[in-house]
Amino acid sequence: MEITKEIQKLMLERMWTIRTFEEKVMEVHEAGEFVGAAHPYIGEEAVAVGVCLALKDTDYIAGNHRSHGHPLAKGGSIKKAMAEIYGRVDGYCNGKGGSMHLADFSVGILGESGIVASSVPVATGAGLASKIGKKDFVSVVFFGDGASNQGACHESMNLASIWKLPVIFVCENNQFAITTSYQNSVAVDNVSDRAQAYNMPGILVDGQNVEAMYEATTEAVKRARNGEGPTLIEGLTYRFEEHSLGLGRVRRGEYRTEEEINKWRDRDPILIHSKKLIDRGILSEEECKEIESNSYSETDEAVEFARNSSFPEPSDLYEDMWANPIPKP
């Protein structure tokens, strides 16, 4: 499959955007600049970017708790994303959502969910609306290996299949539900095997290869738009960092080895893709470096934007509750 040079370059840019964003989030969390948890997406960037670049602006995506990467992959504002994590009024959600609900509805996001697998039925419903309303859009949901054990996931795949909905189920198999290995918690060898039970294609893809993710998604989108129904794509990837920032009690050696982590770090999706672009003569090493340093600058600007934005006022507490407001009890 031919992938345009522009897309190949954009893949690198978006992966760097996510990487530098997440590195910064870790740094400022360590410095105590925002409250609560945050779940770094480092190592998994190729999944979100490969999938989102195969979509149109009018297509929808829904995410999960580890979802900083999804709005950024779909082209959401970096500044607003950072401001939301800082809990400021200029964030996507006016400071009401935070890290686990980093939704930018302006780029077709249906929300991220702190409850594992909870977005899966929601995204399936967007697919249903596309079908009933005879629209052209497809709906994608990102979920993990852990979520693939939830009933919500199975119910949704069954619904999408019997109704032939334009839904793409993207399992980001990062191999751990916090500390529980998918090998000890998923009854089949691969999450994609589960597609068989729902009579849909189940595709296992190298989740460190952004182009492979893009190609698999492009194929699934084509099926979806043709009315051929849903697809399950499993991107086999790896969580380079710990489950959540601030979850200090868990030590790596207790559930995975440094050796294993290093083995996967060698398969860094950004390194893999950069090398390809250089080998193909699409970008020089310097140009790759420039993309990297531009990303760092943009992230720094986003942090400045977030720091300079205000916290919501007490008068904002009751705002955003209702579309058709009702009196406060």
Place this chain on the structure above:
Amino acid sequence: MAEKIFAEAINEAIAEEMRRDSSVFIMGEDIRLSVYGATANLYKEFGEERVLDTPLSENGFFGAAIGASLVGMRPIVETVTSFMWVAMDQLISQAAKMRYMFGGQATLPVVYRASMMYGSGSAAHHSDRPYPMFMNMPGIKIAVPANSTDAKGLLKTAVRDDDPVIIFEDANLYGTRSEILEDEIPFGKAEIVKSGTDCTIVGIAASVNLSLDVANNLEKEGISCEVINPRTLVPLDKETILKSVEKTGRLVIVDPAHKVCSAASEISSIVAEEGFWDLQSPIIKVASEQVHIPYAPSLEKLVYPNIEKVSKAVKKTLE
């Protein structure tokens, strides 16, 4: 206007809304053949795409309704209260929280019609009246129709409202017949069903009729009761209740839900906080016993509010 059976009133509201707005569709279990009585002929008129029989996957299709509503549709979901438990994650984590959590970006015009089949030997798993649990959770509007007018008018308003709504339909009313007096009923506006001066009785769902029966009986004994039908619990028209208590000085709340943290509890606490100096006697809640619904008729009949319990409560406020 003509008299209508409660279930027909619901059916009429759905059909009218589906004719008016092509984004309205309905889904649920066995609705094409109208197993629960309120969806007759919809399949025939609107076809398979807008009248969806679902698999037994409440968490899946309750959530699918949310997703569809987010992108421009207006789904109506038919269910039975007891099946809501398996879909609680979607109702709470998504329907109730989404708009606020996303800073107002999400708009979810989704309606859940939940039938409460209690008092008919259905035992513990099929007799739930869980609206108070949803009152405790911000983000969902709650309607409790008490007659055919309410059934039609509240449903039409619910479909047109841009927020998630659960309509708790009292299945004891499904076969009852009453006149359709209004076409659309605004949320948050209680109805004074009967005016009176000695004691206010607030009834929830079918308990409105029960309260009215008690009021009519007591009238013969010279006791004048004012009966209020709140129609919606979220929003709750507390002004109408407080104003009534200001006049009568006494309050009995009749609620088929379990007594602890019931709708009656909430109404009682509002009046205690905001209408205390108008009260001439303690507020009395007549709600269901704090046990699960037993199967044996001899036990089940002990659980819910009835004429004797409500009459006794009213008389006690007058002692």
